[in-house]
Amino acid sequence: MKIRKRNLRSINNLSPFKLIALFYLFAVTVSSLLLAMPVAHQPGVELSFIDILFTAVSAVSVTGLSVITVADTFSTTGIILLAFVLQLGGIGVMSIGTAIWMLLGKKIGLKERRLIMTDQNQTSFQGVVRLIRQIIGVVLLIEFVGFVTLGTYFLQYYPPEEAYLHGFFGTISAMTNGGFDITGASLIPYKDDYFVQFINMLLIVAGAIGFPVLIEVKEYLFKNTTPGENKRFSLFAKLTSFTFLMLVIFGMVMIIFFEFNHFFADKNWHEILFYALFQSVTTRSGGLATMDVGQLTEQTKLFLSSLMFIGASPSSVGGGIRTTTFALLVIFMLTYARGQTRVRVFRREIHDDDLIKAVVVTIMAVMICFVAVVALTITEPYTIGDLLFEVTSAFGTVGLSTGITPGLSTFAKFVLMSLMFIGRIGILTFLFTLKQEKKKTGKYHYPKERIIIG
Amino acid sequence: MKIRKRNLRSINNLSPFKLIALFYLFAVTVSSLLLAMPVAHQPGVELSFIDILFTAVSAVSVTGLSVITVADTFSTTGIILLAFVLQLGGIGVMSIGTAIWMLLGKKIGLKERRLIMTDQNQTSFQGVVRLIRQIIGVVLLIEFVGFVTLGTYFLQYYPPEEAYLHGFFGTISAMTNGGFDITGASLIPYKDDYFVQFINMLLIVAGAIGFPVLIEVKEYLFKNTTPGENKRFSLFAKLTSFTFLMLVIFGMVMIIFFEFNHFFADKNWHEILFYALFQSVTTRSGGLATMDVGQLTEQTKLFLSSLMFIGASPSSVGGGIRTTTFALLVIFMLTYARGQTRVRVFRREIHDDDLIKAVVVTIMAVMICFVAVVALTITEPYTIGDLLFEVTSAFGTVGLSTGITPGLSTFAKFVLMSLMFIGRIGILTFLFTLKQEKKKTGKYHYPKERIIIG
Numbered sequence A, B: 001m002k003i004r005k006r007n008l009r010s011i012n013n014l015s016p017f018k019l020i021a022l023f024y025l026f027a028v029t030v031s032s033l034l035l036a037m038p039v040a041h042q043p044g045v046e047l048s049f050i051d052i053l054f055t056a057v058s059a060v061s062v063t064g065l066s067v068i069t070v071a072d073t074f075s076t077t078g079i080i081l082l083a084f085v086l087q088l089g090g091i092g093v094m095s096i097g098t099a100i101w102m103l104l105g106k107k108i109g110l111k112e113r114r115l116i117m118t119d120q121n122q123t124s125f126q127g128v129v130r131l132i133r134q135i136i137g138v139v140l141l142i143e144f145v146g147f148v149t150l151g152t153y154f155l156q157y158y159p160p161e162e163a164y165l166h167g168f169f170g171t172i173s174a175m176t177n178g179g180f181d182i183t184g185a186s187l188i189p190y191k192d193d194y195f196v197q198f199i200n201m202l203l204i205v206a207g208a209i210g211f212p213v214l215i216e217v218k219e220y221l222f223k224n225t226t227p228g229e230n231k232r233f234s235l236f237a238k239l240t241s242f243t244f245l246m247l248v249i250f251g252m253v254m255i256i257f258f259e260f261n262h263f264f265a266d267k268n269w270h271e272i273l274f275y276a277l278f279q280s281v282t283t284r285s286g287g288l289a290t291m292d293v294g295q296l297t298e299q300t301k302l303f304l305s306s307l308m309f310i311g312a313s314p315s316s317v318g319g320g321i322r323t324t325t326f327a328l329l330v331i332f333m334l335t336y337a338r339g340q341t342r343v344r345v346f347r348r349e350i351h352d353d354d355l356i357k358a359v360v361v362t363i364m365a366v367m368i369c370f371v372a373v374v375a376l377t378i379t380e381p382y383t384i385g386d387l388l389f390e391v392t393s394a395f396g397t398v399g400l401s402t403g404i405t406p407g408l409s410t411f412a413k414f415v416l417m418s419l420m421f422i423g424r425i426g427i428l429t430f431l432f433t434l435k436q437e438k439k440k441t442g443k444y445h446y447p448k449e450r451i452i453i454g
């Protein structure tokens, strides 16, 4: 298969990919140091090196898998530091990286700009710097609204200082899809409070739907159109939002189907609706939960694993193979099965390069997750279902767990940290950071010869 | 992605694909009737409809998953009928189908010939009929040698009549990769008899390596070369044999690694070698076993599941995604990761069409097997590891089992029968048989637009 020149160029321009990986490692190191400070801990708490590292990786990758209970481990200072780390990770390796280049006065060249480019129609090369400012602005704005709303609302549950701490941490954890909690039991204490759940879902979706979509929505709402100019959403925004919505609805329906005679047996219709909806939304990347995932049936856990494997939108706070990758795969399969020649969606044709990327990402991801599960079965005493759940949760940077995380071996913690790293920076970036040197492209062609498939 | 005209043509020429599926259904019906005859059963044995159907599907697809014990269920007549059904399935839907068209005097048109075409360099359009004769000839020859060798060798274990019955059934079950046994415990009774194991491995490989390879080997060995003519193996033969060999070696090494402190803990080096080698060979498609698979560790079972998912070579008696599909995927990933533009192997370039097929087959297969496992977790009380093993064993038409097959529900039996069907006729054929009508290809192009992947 010819891999077009465009791909080749990005493959050979390694530095930005390496920079992102390096930034990620830098962020993890700084976060580990911050979270290791005695002032960050509750009196008498001592954390092992591996647990601090795991928490830092989980927080920087905004996964939320945790070997510790935040409320029992960290002091208020520690909680605020953790929120800062989530923010660092949430706004993202890409935007933070670009912002740092900006601050350092480094001229943003074509390569770096391409990295955070989302859609050529919507964002010109010139607008990249503006885009980063917009990302940070939009995130802070949403978080401020969330903080005030949740903090004030929580006054009915907690004394003022605690209420606003819960509002502050809860908003950041939801908006960055951090998935950490200071309640000690995720959102289970609010399992009957639909308002808190609703706000949390809004924040999770805002984080997971992808920054480009947020920016486009903002521009759609607030930008004055000059006469003759058409306001339109990009293909990317439409495809990712549609896929996101479909996954949420499909997820909700299947959760209800799988749990109807189990977890939902004694629940009424609005409880079922909110449980299923929240659980479906949170598997995109959120990681907060209103129910104990460990109590769900094997089929629900398997199904949720596949949802977490798909993950969130690109250029969002989430991981996984990404919604767009999944959407392209499905569209590609349907097109092929129908015997049509061109892969289309929303009256646009899809580039071959993008389909190739989608395929490579998916197959690599399946292989990586499979190898991870096999490796974990060697060292861990848990079922394959629970291990697959943990692996896809890490790869999708979701952070849900059936409860086995604190009991994992050091080996397993390193496996999960690697998955969170790969899930967060993305398979393609990961592949490119692995490459050490430019490889020569063969200059002569061999004769072609047919092969039987399937 | 443009799907080339060549694909399009095969997609739109549905009849041959439908014919193969219809032939398969016809073979299953006839086999069910044969196996349902009272004369085929041991005295007093009554089989339910679903168990006869399951046995017929398993035999026609040469899978070997079994809800019954052959020796306890079938009379000598029944065993010979079962061998006949395995032969029918083993020589294959394709060749048998073509042979029937031949016998019926139907002119073999281009479409039908394409179906059993394996390599354009090696087999001309004119040689298709000859190829089928060769396939049947080679199979019968190998089986005759196997029958005489094993039957005579078995004289040390059984009285003459029984020895040759074991030789007869064992040879057919191994050569067709049928996986059924009349010992009641697969090849476990011969776990210390390396000669029997060796002959069985040769037969299994002969069946699973693909008929085109057998024919090429035969021509290589026996054909006189005219001066100036080069004897060479086709790309297909080289790729599939190399992949087959690599999978066997890799499988053996990993099985030793995973079981070293478990099943192999009290075994000496040649026991370990033969157990691991036989187990690795049999997961290609054979289904016979020298050990109780249910005793293996979770990691070995998961790993074997992945080997069974890959399956055997195309145009062989085996199923799965096929060795060539897996090889193309790996080569494609490596090429992409290296940033090279052309996918090559053995000094030949791979066609885009073939890569697209490999990708479609793999992704479809992953989805189908995943959905099957989720479905089975709903109705069956077994672990996900055991269910995945059963599912991949059916899809790869391998027939190994951790021992849960007889305990499965009717629903699960239907799921496994569907998987055996799909695995045997191949995902692409399956896709094409699902299509009801020709779809129009869109005649106008939409503008292209970029999308972010991963």
Ligand SMILES: [K+]
Pocket (backbone or CB within 6 Å): A062, A063, A064, A177, A178, A179, A285, A286, A287, A397, A398, A399
């Ligand atoms: K998360």
Ligand SMILES: [K+]
Pocket (backbone or CB within 6 Å): B062, B063, B064, B177, B178, B179, B285, B286, B287, B397, B398, B399
């Ligand atoms: K078999």
